[in-house]
Amino acid sequence: MARRRRRDRGRVSYLDRIAECNAHEPGNFVPFVVAGEHLGLVRHGFARRLSDFPASFAVTDRGVTMAPGLDTFDARTSAAAEALRRLADAGDITGWRGEPYPVGGRFAGPHSMAMERCAVPLFGVRAYGVHINGFVRDPDGAIRMWIARRAAGKETYPGMLDNMIAGGQPIGIGLMDNVIKEAAEEASVPAALARRAVPVGAVSYRHDTEDGFKPDAMFAYDLELPRDFEPVNSDGEIAEFHLWPIERVMETVAETTEFKFNCNLIIIDFLVRHGLIGPERADYLDIVGGLRR
Amino acid sequence: MARRRRRDRGRVSYLDRIAECNAHEPGNFVPFVVAGEHLGLVRHGFARRLSDFPASFAVTDRGVTMAPGLDTFDARTSAAAEALRRLADAGDITGWRGEPYPVGGRFAGPHSMAMERCAVPLFGVRAYGVHINGFVRDPDGAIRMWIARRAAGKETYPGMLDNMIAGGQPIGIGLMDNVIKEAAEEASVPAALARRAVPVGAVSYRHDTEDGFKPDAMFAYDLELPRDFEPVNSDGEIAEFHLWPIERVMETVAETTEFKFNCNLIIIDFLVRHGLIGPERADYLDIVGGLRR
Numbered sequence: 225m226a227r228r229r230r231r232d233r234g235r236v237s238y239l240d241r242i243a244e245c246n247a248h249e250p251g252n253f254v255p256f257v258v259a260g261e262h263l264g265l266v267r268h269g270f271a272r273r274l275s276d277f278p279a280s281f282a283v284t285d286r287g288v289t290m291a292p293g294l295d296t297f298d299a300r301t302s303a304a305a306e307a308l309r310r311l312a313d314a315g316d317i318t319g320w321r322g323e324p325y326p327v328g329g330r331f332a333g334p335h336s337m338a339m340e341r342c343a344v345p346l347f348g349v350r351a352y353g354v355h356i357n358g359f360v361r362d363p364d365g366a367i368r369m370w371i372a373r374r375a376a377g378k379e380t381y382p383g384m385l386d387n388m389i390a391g392g393q394p395i396g397i398g399l400m401d402n403v404i405k406e407a408a409e410e411a412s413v414p415a416a417l418a419r420r421a422v423p424v425g426a427v428s429y430r431h432d433t434e435d436g437f438k439p440d441a442m443f444a445y446d447l448e449l450p451r452d453f454e455p456v457n458s459d460g461e462i463a464e465f466h467l468w469p470i471e472r473v474m475e476t477v478a479e480t481t482e483f484k485f486n487c488n489l490i491i492i493d494f495l496v497r498h499g500l501i502g503p504e505r506a507d508y509l510d511i512v513g514g515l516r517r
Numbered sequence: 518m519a520r521r522r523r524r525d526r527g528r529v530s531y532l533d534r535i536a537e538c539n540a541h542e543p544g545n546f547v548p549f550v551v552a553g554e555h556l557g558l559v560r561h562g563f564a565r566r567l568s569d570f571p572a573s574f575a576v577t578d579r580g581v582t583m584a585p586g587l588d589t590f591d592a593r594t595s596a597a598a599e600a601l602r603r604l605a606d607a608g609d610i611t612g613w614r615g616e617p618y619p620v621g622g623r624f625a626g627p628h629s630m631a632m633e634r635c636a637v638p639l640f641g642v643r644a645y646g647v648h649i650n651g652f653v654r655d656p657d658g659a660i661r662m663w664i665a666r667r668a669a670g671k672e673t674y675p676g677m678l679d680n681m682i683a684g685g686q687p688i689g690i691g692l693m694d695n696v697i698k699e700a701a702e703e704a705s706v707p708a709a710l711a712r713r714a715v716p717v718g719a720v721s722y723r724h725d726t727e728d729g730f731k732p733d734a735m736f737a738y739d740l741e742l743p744r745d746f747e748p749v750n751s752d753g754e755i756a757e758f759h760l761w762p763i764e765r766v767m768e769t770v771a772e773t774t775e776f777k778f779n780c781n782l783i784i785i786d787f788l789v790r791h792g793l794i795g796p797e798r799a800d801y802l803d804i805v806g807g808l809r810r
Contacts, residue, residue, distance in 0.1 A: 398797070
């Protein structure tokens with residue numbers, strides 16, 4: 225961490241964080257199409273691997289589709305799960321979560337199929353999440369924000385900084401129910417307090433990962449906490465929490481890559497909405513426009 | 518007004534307001550290019566009219582540029598002003614304001630030239646404005662919003678509903694100074710109170726008008742007012758103010774076209790940021806994404 229921080233010192237730019245979230249090379253992918261709808265992007269190497277499962281996937285030079293005859297939500301979901309389970313057994317897919325994510329259509333549905341969470345980026349399909357800005361307001365109006373550090377043993381982005389509460393959005397659970405669940409698991413927030421989280425918008429990005437592509441949308445919430453509330457992790461996913469003056473959060477976002485990439489967008493959106501990033505900045509409209517791709 | 522309201526009854530959609538703000542037919546325009554930079558769009562008819570002023574503008578089938586030799590900010594500004602003044606004298610341009618707007622480059626500059634405000638949409642150049650959501654919070658947390666009705670004699674959008682305070686952003690005045698000036702003129706808000714306006718983001722759109730094109734960006738501010746504050750217009754541009762429960766504002770935005778088109782976006786953005794339009798809506802991500810084009 226110290227090394228990463230030093231390396232980035234001197235670069236002070238929210239736009240750098242936005243650009244990192246939107247690093248994408250279309251040439252590295254072929255489309256993933258279901259029932260004529262372009263749902264995602266698959267890296268060339270993973271597309272070749274999928275051609276080993278012709279009962280589930282049809283792979284050509286032009287892209288990946290579901291195998292012929294897989295015409296319903298349930299048929300597609302089962303066939304994909306069968307192949308993905310075998311890929312996981314072979315060690316080609318890691319980090320199995322057992323959480324089905326919706327695939328295709330709008331967030332509210334109807335969806336084309338469901339797919340195990342850890343495979344979603346491999347198919348470059350849009351995933352959704354909830355991110356909660358937990359903060360306190362001091363008597364003089366100053367804002368301090370709760371920041372989480374991800375556990376060293378997490379499969380993805382271990383040890384990086386994170387929003388106080390954040391989680392992926394599986395199929396079959398409402399957004400506020402997910403907020404309440406994640407708030408309890410990650411930070412021991414009582415349900416009555418978590419329910420005060422105010423939905424304040426969404427951010428989105430198009431981000432290449434090593435194995436895939438994440439064209440994701442995150443629902444943002446603000447949760448103003450009592451000053452004496454102290455988050456305590458209960459699921460082992462968070463190593464520690466810090467209550468930082470907002471200036472330190474701003475500096476860390478602008479000058480370092482210590483936060484997991486998409487958490488930067490959630491914080492930048494918070495800073496814009498609370499007037500902490502102001503329109504006098506020459507890059508203001510680029511920042512505001514950059515939060516939703 | 519009553520007729521317009523009745524006609525739209527039954528259509529309940531924030532997306533309709535967003536779509537109206539972004540009604541644009543590219544085929545009706547040719548580009549306005551300055552020093553190689555595409556700055557705007559000019560309707561075919563107005564481009565033909567500009568060809569009557571060859572000392573100021575070079576007009577071809579491919580677009581409108583400044584006449585050869587007009588290579589500096591001052592030269593372009595003077596030459597355009599000369600032609601525009603004559604067009605105004607001939608009655609081809611109405612609503613002269615005497616307010617120079619910046620043209621070209623980013624909002625913060627450097628700019629390619631300045632241009633009289635009323636001509637900016639004729640050249641389809643981006644204009645900027647400040648829009649202030651004036652609201653009060655009742656003891657139970659309920660929000661009421663101050664709404665203005667534009668004077669019947671206003672050159673543009675007479676009699677329509679508007680945000681409590683809003684104004685174009687001329688060249689040479691800071692954003693907060695403009696907020697304070699407009700707050701004083703439009704609603705007699707003391708400077709110390711106006712200064713509490715919090716910048717909360719920006720909305721943008723690409724909107725055809727009868728004579729031109731507005732690819733504009735509006736800086737949004739929230740101004741929470743004391744419950745006993747009463748706005749009083751002092752420049753004749755506002756006919757009346759109303760303090761409406763937020764539910765009535767929401768209904769008016771969703772079901773009618775009573776608000777001046779771009780004020781709808783400012784209010785919708787307010788509703789999103791305050792959790793009054795929530796992510797359970799099937800159209801939530803379309804709404805959030807639609808506010809900035």
